[in-house]
Structure formats: structure tokens, C-alpha cells
Amino acid sequence: MTSPAATPALAEPSPSARSGGARYVLGKVGGAVVSLFVIVVLSFFLIRVLPGDPIRLLTRNTSLGAAQVAELRHQFGLDKPLPAQFVDYMVGLAHGDLGVSLRFGQPVSQLILRALWPTVLLVGVATLISILLGLWQGTRAGWRRGSGFDRFSTGFALTLWSAPTFWLGMILLALAGSWFPTQGILDPDTPPEFLPQALDVLHHLVLPCLTLVAVLYAQYLLVMRSSLLEEMNADYLTTARAKGLRDDLVRDRHAVPNALLPTVTLVFIQLGFVVGGAVTVETVYSWPGLGLLLYQALSDHDGTLLQGLLLVLAGAVLVMNLIGDLLLHVIDPRVRAA
Amino acid sequence: MTSSIAWQRRRAAAGRVWAQFRTDRGGLIGLAVLAVIVLLAVLAPLISDRSGLDVTHATGGILQPPGNGFLLGTDESGRSVLLLLLWGSRISLLVGLAATLLSVGVGTIVGVLMAHFGGWAQAVLMRVTDFFLVLPSLVLAAVLSTVLTPGIGSIIVAIGATAWPTTARLVRSQTLAVESRPYIERSWALGAGHWHVIGKHVLPAVAPLVFANTTLNVANSIITESTLSFLGLGDPNSPSWGSMLHNALQTGAVTARAWWYLLPPGVAIGVVVLAFMMCGRALEAVLNPRLRER
Numbered sequence: 001m002t003s004p005a006a007t008p009a010l011a012e013p014s015p016s017a018r019s020g021g022a023r024y025v026l027g028k029v030g031g032a033v034v035s036l037f038v039i040v041v042l043s044f045f046l047i048r049v050l051p052g053d054p055i056r057l058l059t060r061n062t063s064l065g066a067a068q069v070a071e072l073r074h075q076f077g078l079d080k081p082l083p084a085q086f087v088d089y090m091v092g093l094a095h096g097d098l099g100v101s102l103r104f105g106q107p108v109s110q111l112i113l114r115a116l117w118p119t120v121l122l123v124g125v126a127t128l129i130s131i132l133l134g135l136w137q138g139t140r141a142g143w144r145r146g147s148g149f150d151r152f153s154t155g156f157a158l159t160l161w162s163a164p165t166f167w168l169g170m171i172l173l174a175l176a177g178s179w180f181p182t183q184g185i186l187d188p189d190t191p192p193e194f195l196p197q198a199l200d201v202l203h204h205l206v207l208p209c210l211t212l213v214a215v216l217y218a219q220y221l222l223v224m225r226s227s228l229l230e231e232m233n234a235d236y237l238t239t240a241r242a243k244g245l246r247d248d249l250v251r252d253r254h255a256v257p258n259a260l261l262p263t264v265t266l267v268f269i270q271l272g273f274v275v276g277g278a279v280t281v282e283t284v285y286s287w288p289g290l291g292l293l294l295y296q297a298l299s300d301h302d303g304t305l306l307q308g309l310l311l312v313l314a315g316a317v318l319v320m321n322l323i324g325d326l327l328l329h330v331i332d333p334r335v336r337a338a
Numbered sequence: 339m340t341s342s343i344a345w346q347r348r349r350a351a352a353g354r355v356w357a358q359f360r361t362d363r364g365g366l367i368g369l370a371v372l373a374v375i376v377l378l379a380v381l382a383p384l385i386s387d388r389s390g391l392d393v394t395h396a397t398g399g400i401l402q403p404p405g406n407g408f409l410l411g412t413d414e415s416g417r418s419v420l421l422l423l424l425w426g427s428r429i430s431l432l433v434g435l436a437a438t439l440l441s442v443g444v445g446t447i448v449g450v451l452m453a454h455f456g457g458w459a460q461a462v463l464m465r466v467t468d469f470f471l472v473l474p475s476l477v478l479a480a481v482l483s484t485v486l487t488p489g490i491g492s493i494i495v496a497i498g499a500t501a502w503p504t505t506a507r508l509v510r511s512q513t514l515a516v517e518s519r520p521y522i523e524r525s526w527a528l529g530a531g532h533w534h535v536i537g538k539h540v541l542p543a544v545a546p547l548v549f550a551n552t553t554l555n556v557a558n559s560i561i562t563e564s565t566l567s568f569l570g571l572g573d574p575n576s577p578s579w580g581s582m583l584h585n586a587l588q589t590g591a592v593t594a595r596a597w598w599y600l601l602p603p604g605v606a607i608g609v610v611v612l613a614f615m616m617c618g619r620a621l622e623a624v625l626n627p628r629l630r631e632r
Contacts, residue, residue, distance in 0.1 A: 035469050046485055162611040164561055166568050167583060167604035174595050182593075269472075276476030280565055284587065294477065298484050299570050310481055314473050321472050 024329055032322040036315060043310040044089050047303040048082065098308035103300040108308035111293060118185050119289030123278050125205065126212035127267070133213065134220025135263060141221065142228030142259075143251050153221065161218035165277045169211040169284035180207050183286045208285045215277055216270070223266050228259040261332050268324025272317045348542070355546070358624045365620020368613040375610060379427040390421045391577060404598050411598035413582070414589040422577045423602050429578035430610070433494055434560035440498030441559070442552045445505025450544070452506070453513035454536055467503045475500040479562060483571045490573050497562050501555065508551055509544055516543045546625045553618035557611040564607050579603040 073079045080088070092099060098108035137157070141150040160168070173182050181187065181204045190200045231237065232255070240250045275291075282291030290309060297305040359365055378385075404411045410419040448467065452460045479496040486492035516522065517540065525535055566572065567580025574581070582603045586592065591599045 031465065031468075034465070035472070038469060039473075046481060158615075159608070159612070162557065162561075162615060163608045164564050164568070164580075164583075164604060166565065166587075167600075167607065170583065170587060170592050170600055171604065173592050174597065174600060177593065272472060272474040275474040276565070279476060279480070280568065283569065294480070295569060298480055301484060306481055306484070310477060313477050317474050318472060 021329070025326060028322055028325045028329075032318055035318050039311060039314045039318065040090075040093065043307045043314070044086060046310070047307045048085065098311070099304040101297075101302055101305040103296070103302040103305065108305050111305065112290065112308055112312055115288060115290045115293045118287055119278055119282070119291060121201075122205065122208055122212065122282070122287060122289060123274055126209045126216060127270075127274060129209070130213045130217035131220055131263075131267060134217040135224050135260075137217075138221040138224025139228060139251065139256055139259075142225035142232075143255075145225075145229060145232075150225075154225065157218035157221045160214045163215075164280075165211065165215045166280035166284050168214055169208070169281050172207055172211055173284065176207060180204075182207065185288055204287075208281050208287050211281050211284070212274075212277055216274065219266065219270060219273075220263060223263050224259065227262045228255060231255045231259050234258075261328070264331065265324055265328050268320050268327075271320045275313055275317060355621075355624050359620055362620035362623065364616040368616030368620070371609060371613040372617065375427060375613070376431065378424060379431050382424050382428055386421055386424055388425070390418055391425055403596075410602055411596070413599055414585060414591065419582075419599055419602060422582055423579070423606060426577045426579045426582055426603065427606065427610075429490065429573075429576050430560055430563060430580070430607070433490060433497070433563040433578070434556050434610075437494045437497035437501065437559040437563065438552055438555045440494060441501035442505050442548060442555060444498065445502035446509050446541075446544070446548055448502065449506040449509025450513050450536060450540060453510045453517065454532065454540065463506075467506045470500065471503040471507070473500070476562065476565060480566060480569060480571060483566055488571065488573065490576070493563060493566055493572065496566070497559050501558065501562070505548070505551055505555065509548060512544050512547055513540055516540055547622075550618055550621035550625050553614055553621055557614040557618070560607065560611055560614070564603075579607050 070079070078085070089099075096109055098112070100106065101108050101111055104111060134157075137153045141147075141153050144150055185204050186197065186200055190196050234255075237250060237254055240254045241247075245253075278289065279291035279294055281287065282289045283295045286292060290313065293305070294309050294313075296302070297309060400412065400414060400416055402408065402412045402416075408418050408420070410423065413419055413422060448463055452463045452467075479500045482496035482499060483492045486495060517535075522535060522539055525539060530538075563572075563578065564580030564583070567578045568584045568587075570581075570584055572578055572581045572584075580603075583600070586596070586599050586603075
């Protein structure tokens with residue numbers, strides 16, 4: 001988690017980066033590729049080398065004999081030497097094969113693909129709402145610093161931010177559980193037509209989404225507020241006022257576009273934090289996404305599934321960060337000049 | 339002799355910091371709240387009986403609302419929620435503090451090394467820091483504490499191993515600022531070695547900000563600890579605020595609307611986190627001149 005008021009730092013100018021764009025892009029892409037490779041290696045070794053043998057973890061509450069354990073070990077290819085396992089893993093990965101889940105007995109890639117869309121839906125809608133809410137409140141709070149609105153909205157957002165996500169979810173569940181569905185994503189007895197299904201999914205989405213928004217929007221509010229404060233004394237605002245522009249036009253046309261830049265990066269940098277929030281929210285509401293899958297993998301000590309999820313979640317966050325860096329390069333001339 | 343003069347000056351500076359901190363109402367409230375909670379946590383064995391935590395010795399009914407000798411009602415196996423809350427504070431605070439010490443320690447070392455040695459070491463360490471900064475830390479911490487032997491120790495290690503990059507970056511920029519000052523150059527000119535410059539000049543200059551950062555970090559560590567315990571990764575034998583909520587969700591206390599069981603742990607986490615944040619922000623405002631004018 002990053003501290004709430006942390007303004008994302010702009011890339012530091014380095015004297016060797018004169019050749020500009022291509023070099024910046026290559027550097028960022030190269031860095032991301034290296035990181036991605038490290039994640040691939042890390043997720044392999046985390047599961048295998050650290051104490052805690054997957055088969056023993058899996059069978060520790062069962063009464064399997066030594067022969068059956070050895071059979072399981074062979075079945076999952078865990079009796080081979082480590083380098084051979086690593087080669088198997090890399091070859092499988094190149095084919096999009098993440099192995100078979102110890103718990104579900106299904107290919108990990110299938111399980112992840114199935115859980116992907118619910119998570120994208122939940123995280124996407126929640127992020128969108130929290131960006132809009134956070135930017136709107138942050139702009140108004142920053143523009144009238146010290147006003148009642150500023151103090152109330154900042155305090156309220158900070159309070160929500162410091163509450164644990166899962167607890168907010170549980171309280172919301174206890175309060176509003178009688179008006180909204182509390183489990184899953186779709187009632188099995190919904191008619192199979194598109195409209196009723198979509199409405200039912202939306203109905204299920206309300207509470208988890210609300211929980212996630214409550215935790216996420218504070219960051220946008222605080223960053224927008226502090227970056228607007230940075231712009232407050234800028235000369236161009238005096239010019240705009242001297243031209244006779246109305247106060248809210250000065251704000252919306254001149255101050256806000258400049259203050260928006262740090263929040264654009266924040267959207268991408270935040271993603272690691274959002275994933276963490278999604279894990280707990282999905283656990284509370286049994287939302288069938290990647291977070292719930294991770295929870296199941298954790299409680300069943302399902303090594304292959306854990307490895308695949310770590311790879312996919314960390315990889316997704318890495319790629320999104322790369323996109324964020326490149327996007328910032330396009331929209332912020334100061335980064336380009338560096 | 340010179341060192342005693344330096345210490346006198348430092349003590350005077352600490353006095354000034356305290357004088358300024360006292361003017362911040364939020365910081366003082368946070369400090370007072372923390373003092374009370376830490377005192378309660380430390381005194382728990384004296385003011386209560388640990389045997390009440392044992393499920394087999396539970397005397398109350400199942401999920402009973404407050405009253406009948408139980409100030410905050412009972413949990414799903416008839417234990418007093420107040421007792422769980424009191425003993426849970428020990429684990430939450432202990433893990434929060436220990437994990438923060440670990441992550442701030444690692445972060446400070448990495449940050450100072452990066453800024454001091456520069457060049458190749460900085461390039462490599464910066465990559466590693468950025469790598470960990472970007473990763474979804476909760477996922478990594480959860481996986482780490484699963485593969486390590488479960489328990490309080492591995493939760494501390496898992497949080498410490500994933501939370502250090504923010505400190506490292508802060509310490510790095512602060513060290514760079516300190517090392518560009520003339521008195522460091524003077525020290526080099528007088529023949530000081532790396533360890534002298536780092537130990538005698540850089541670390542004392544960086545320490546105040548690291549301290550403020552530590553206070554803010556504890557808040558994060560406590561939230562992460564409760565989240566990991568909530569995901570069922572804690573020590574099942576010692577209750578923490580997170581594991582209370584884990585049990586509450588597992589046993590249907592949410593649908594039963596057992597508010598006396600749901601509210602206290604969450605409010606406790608929120609209060610401790612807010613108190614640490616208020617202290618940290620007040621300290622930061624005192625120690626970081628850039629924030630003082632705001």
C-alpha cells in the first residue's frame with residue numbers, strides 16, 4: 001500500500017537519456033520484460049524451494065499412504081530434479097499451460113480464464129466510479145482549501161481509507177444484506193435471456209463494488225487535491241482571472257487539466273493495491289473472480305494454482321504499469337523532455 | 339568531547355520537535371489513544387485471565403448479545419468478545435510493530451546504499467525496489483506466509499519483505515539531499531571513510547524522517563496483518579483482530595447480524611490505524627520543512 005498522499009514521482013531526468021523517446025520506451029519495455037521474467041522464476045521457486053512441499057501440504061489432513069503420496073508426486077511431475085521441473089514449467093508456460101490445479105483437478109489456465117471476467121468487471125466498474133468520485137471531490141476540496149466541504153470530504157475519505165476493506169464489506173453486508181444478494185454473481189434461477197441476466201449481475205455487483213469504491217476513492221481525492229494545491233499559485237491562473245474568466249471556468253479549463261497529470265499515473269500505480277482490495281472483497285461476497293480463487297488456493301495450499309495466480313496477477317499489474325509509464329510519456333511533455 | 343557536543347545539540351533538537359509536536363492537536367490525540375491501547379495490551383495478562391480464550395473453557399452462550407456478565411457479548415463458541423479483543427490487540431500491535439521495524443530496517447539500508455554508492459549498485463537496487471513497489475504486495479505477502487511455516491513469525495516476515503520499497507525510496511532521496519551538503523565534503527576531505535560518513539553524518543540526518551515514516555508504516559502493517567489473518571493465514575491459537583473477523587465470517591455472524599462481534603475488531607483496527615496516522619502526520623509536519631508552510 002502506498003501512503004494516501006503520495007504523489008507519483010515523475011521519471012527522473014538522466015543525462016544519458018538525451019536521445020529521447022525511443023530510448024525511454026525501450027528502457028521501460030526492457031525493464032518490464034526483465035521484471036516479468038523475474039516473476040516467472042519467482043513464482044516457480046516460491047512454491048517449490050521454500051519449506052512446504054505441495055503434496056505434503058495437500059495431503060496433511062488426509063490419511064494417504066506413502067505409496068499414494070509417491071504416485072501423486074509422480075503424477076504432478078514433482079519427483080523430477082528441480083532443473084528438469086523448471087524446464088517443464090517454462091515449456092508449459094510458452095504453450096499457455098500453467099499446470100493442473102491440485103485441488104480442482106482442472107487446468108489452472110482454465111480456472112483463471114473463467115475467473116478473469118468477474119474480476120475485470122468488479123475492478124473496472126469500481127475503479128471508474130472511484131476515479132470520478134475522487135477527482136470531483138478532490139477538485140472541489142482543493143479549490144476551496146480549508147472550507148467545510150474540504151475538511152469533511154477529506155476526513156471522511158481518510159476514515160474509509162484507514163478501515164480494513166474486508167471489514168467495511170462485512171458491515172455493509174450486515175446492513176444491506178436484506179436488499180441485495182450477498183453471495184456470488186448470478187442466481188441460478190434467472191431466465192437465460194440477456195437482459196434479466198445482466199440486471200441480476202448488476203444487482204449482485206452493487207455491494208462488492210460499493211465496498212471497493214469506499215476504500216479506493218480516497219487516494220484519488222487526496223492526490224487530486226494536493227496536485228491542485230500545487231497549481232493554485234501559478235501565474236497562468238492569475239492571467240486567466242485577469243482576463244475576466246469566472247472562477248469555475250478558471251478551475252475547470254486551466255487548473256484541473258494540469259493537475260490531472262499525477263492522477264493519470266496513479267490509476268496505473270494503484271492497480272497493485274486494487275488487486276489486494278479485490279481479493280478481500282471477493283472473499284467476503286464470494287464473488288467468483290481471481291481474488292476468491294486466490295483465497296481458495298491459499299486455504300487449500302494449492303501450489304500450482306497459487307503459482308499461476310501469482311504469475312497472472314503480478315504480470316497484469318506489471319503490464320498496466322508499463323502502459324501507465326508510456327501513456328505519461330505521451331501526455332506529459334516534461335517527461336518527454338527529460 | 340566533540341560527540342558529547344553533538345549529542346547535546348541533538349537533545350536540544352529533540353526538545354524543539356516535541357515542543358512543536360505538542361502544538362498539533364491531532365498528533366497529541368493520536369499519541370494519547372496509542373498510549374492507552376498499548377498499556378491495555380501490555381497489562382492484558384494482569385487484568386484478565388487467558389484461560390477464557392480456550393474454547394473448551396468458554397462459559398457463555400453462543401453468539402449472545404452484550405449483557406449477562408459479557409460486556410461485548412460472546413463469539414460463536416461462547417468466548418467473551420471483550421477478552422478476545424483485549425488479547426487480540428497484543429498480536430495486532432506486536433506484528434504491526436515488528437513487521438514495520440523489519441521493513442523500515444531493510445528499506446533504510448537499501449536506500450542509504452543506493453544513494454551513497456550510486457552507479458552500478460544503485461542501478462541494480464533501484465530495479466529491485468521498483469519491482470517490489472509495483473507488485474501486488476498483499477498477494478505476495480499472502481503467498482509468502484502460506485509457503486513459510488504458518489504462524490506469527492512468517493506473517494511478520496511476509497509483511498516486512500513486501501513493505502520496504504517505499505521507505506527505500508524515501509531514504510534514498512533524503513540521503514542524496516544530505517550528501518550534497520558541504521559538511522559531507524568537508525568530512526571526505528578530512529579523510530573519512532564510507533562507514534564514517536554513513537554512520538556519523540547520513541544516518542543521524544535521515545533518522546528523523548525515517549522515524550516519521552515508521553509511524554505511518556505501522557498503520558499499513560496493522561491493516562496488512564489483519565487482512566492476512568482474515569484470509570486465514572494467522573496463527574489459529576492466538577486470536578488477533580483479523581482472525582476474529584475471519585471466524586465471524588466463517589460462522590455466519592454476518593448474516594446473524596451479530597454487531598457486537600463484528601464492530602469491535604474493525605473499530606479497534608480503525609482507531610489504532612488512525613491514531614498511528616495522526617501521530618505520523620504530525621511528526622512529518624514537524625520534521626519535513628517542506629510541509630510546514632502548507
